[in-house]
Amino acid sequence: MDYVIEMLNIVKEFPGIRANDDITLQLKRGEIHALLGENGAGKSTLMSVLFGLYQPDSGCIKKDGKAVSINNPNDANALGIGMVHQHFKLVHNFTVLENIILGVETVQGGVLRMDEARRKVVELSEKYHLKVDPDAKIEDITVGMQQRVEILKMLYRDNEVLIFDEPTAVLTPQEIDELMKIMRGLTEEGKSILFITHKLNEIMAVADRCSVLRKGRYIGTVDVASTTKEEMSEMMVGRKVSFAVEKSESHPGADALIVRNLTVRSAHQAKPAVSDVSFTVRKGEILCIAGIDGNGQSELVHALSGLTAPEKGQIFMNGEEITRLSIRRRNDKGLSHIPEDRHRHGLVLDYSLAENMILKNYHKPGFQKFGFLDFRRMREWTDDLIGRFDIRSGQGAKTITRSMSGGNQQKAIVAREITINPDVLIAVQPTRGLDVGAIEYIHQQLVAARDAGKAVLLVSLELDEVMNLSDRILVMFEGQIVADVRPDEITVQELGLYMAGSKRRNA
Ligand SMILES: Nc1ncnc2c1ncn2[C@@H]1O[C@H](COP(=O)(O)OP(=O)(O)O)[C@@H](O)[C@H]1O
Ligand SMILES: [Mg+2]
Structure with missing residues (x-):
């Protein structure tokens, strides 16, 4: 041979x-x-x-x-x-x-x-x-x-x-x-x-x-x-994997996240990245923002999570305006975020896995004792997440996250953001780079969060993920929402046409 x-x-x-x-x-x-x-x-x-x-x-x-x-x-x-x-x-x-x-x-x-x-x-x-x-x-x-x-x-x-x-x-x-x-x-x-x-x-x-x-x-x-x-x-x-996401009909409740006439512009751009966008995510639903990369999804999420300030418009969470609040204040009010760039915004790569897993809640009761971090509690918390989310690393809770493989870094972020029990979960390409077994688990977790009454905003570039997971789909094209549809009323091909800007159906 x-x-x-x-x-x-x-x-x-x-x-x-x-x-x-x-x-x-x-x-x-x-x-x-x-x-x-x-x-x-x-x-x-x-x-x-x-x-x-x-x-x-x-x-x-x-x-x-x-x-x-x-x-x-x-x-x-x-x-x-x-x-x-x-x-x-x-x-x-x-x-x-x-x-x-x-x-x-x-x-x-x-x-x-x-x-x-x-x-x-x-x-x-x-x-x-x-x-x-x-x-x-x-x-x-x-x-x-x-x-x-x-x-x-x-x-x-x-x-x-x-x-x-x-x-x-x-x-x-x-x-x-x-x-x-x-x-x-x-x-x-x-x-x-x-x-x-x-x-x-x-x-x-x-x-x-x-x-x-x-x-x-x-x-x-x-x-x-x-x-x-x-x-x-x-x-x-090593086992059979299901490609279809198992989920029942959604039962959306009250409005959890309201975005009104949001316009976001980056410093050096003439045209706004996000242009007069309005939508609502309700409790108990997965709303997906679909679109080809670079059509304003990242800038939209940055404004929602507090990374950048919008030029115009308002953001409300549970009835309260959060447009100008800091990232930390938004988190404390129940917003969590699986970010697109896991190296820049997701993990502190030179910290241990345990330190990264409590990055968002170390200041809350339960992780501190007499004003000091409670290391035993941290380790137990991390070990639990390692087990549940099958996060693989050489040395468990004390592994420096830089040495972990990309997919396992991703699983760690998803585990942290889902388990801080948010009211609103923004998940940007939560399964990017993951294998089918891990994707299956994360999809199940997002559906479980929805069924527990959370509002889930999913930003995804994967057509299969969009079609399988969402209860409602908004398509973004050149900074605007060009379609508001349900996955059961369109085909993948149609969705592709909206994404490419060759078809519109306004909300
Ligand atoms: N430089 C390194 N130091 C310590 N552990 C490492 C290093 N590179 C990879 N690993 C570990 O070896 C295993 C295999 O990693 P890797 O080859 O990157 O996996 P894959 O590319 O299949 O996702 C992982 O558990 C990872 O954490
Ligand atoms: Mg690799």
């Missing part, structure tokens, strides 16, 4: 956890090989071993059938192995072109050959349909374009084995389609791809084979064409 890469019996340990426990992975030349596993299953660790970021404790890597040692990313590069990381590693105040050639600049007679580099980059970007502006600064371009820069970086180095670590987690549906096409184009040119994703639809659409990891162990490899999504998710989670 023609394997370009073989990772044989790889073991990698971190303090308190065996992240890779005897994993074998064989990549055929020219295939797209998906790597599937729950959050924390060990996928990124395995790929980091292949890319030379970690040394395995045991096991062997072969390239073209010959054992190789990969001590650092330069070794990987020399072997033609490139990686697009889960969190991009670009230099923000450099241009696209500068980032692509960083570290492999061609120098002739002491002069940097920029023109030649530019020619090669333009050529590659045309050949693979990777649209970029070579002179734009990284800080000014979209996440989708940043990712194309990362891909061009690999191609510029003539890499033939391409590792994509959850590339679609940060992309819009349109960008995801685009990336799938690019990946297929790359394999037609003879490249081999390792593709990490949680989305079974993406695996079905693009992958030839799929290897499954569970809790650091290798479970098996299947041919995608002859396997179902249900079979793959069962391999991944």
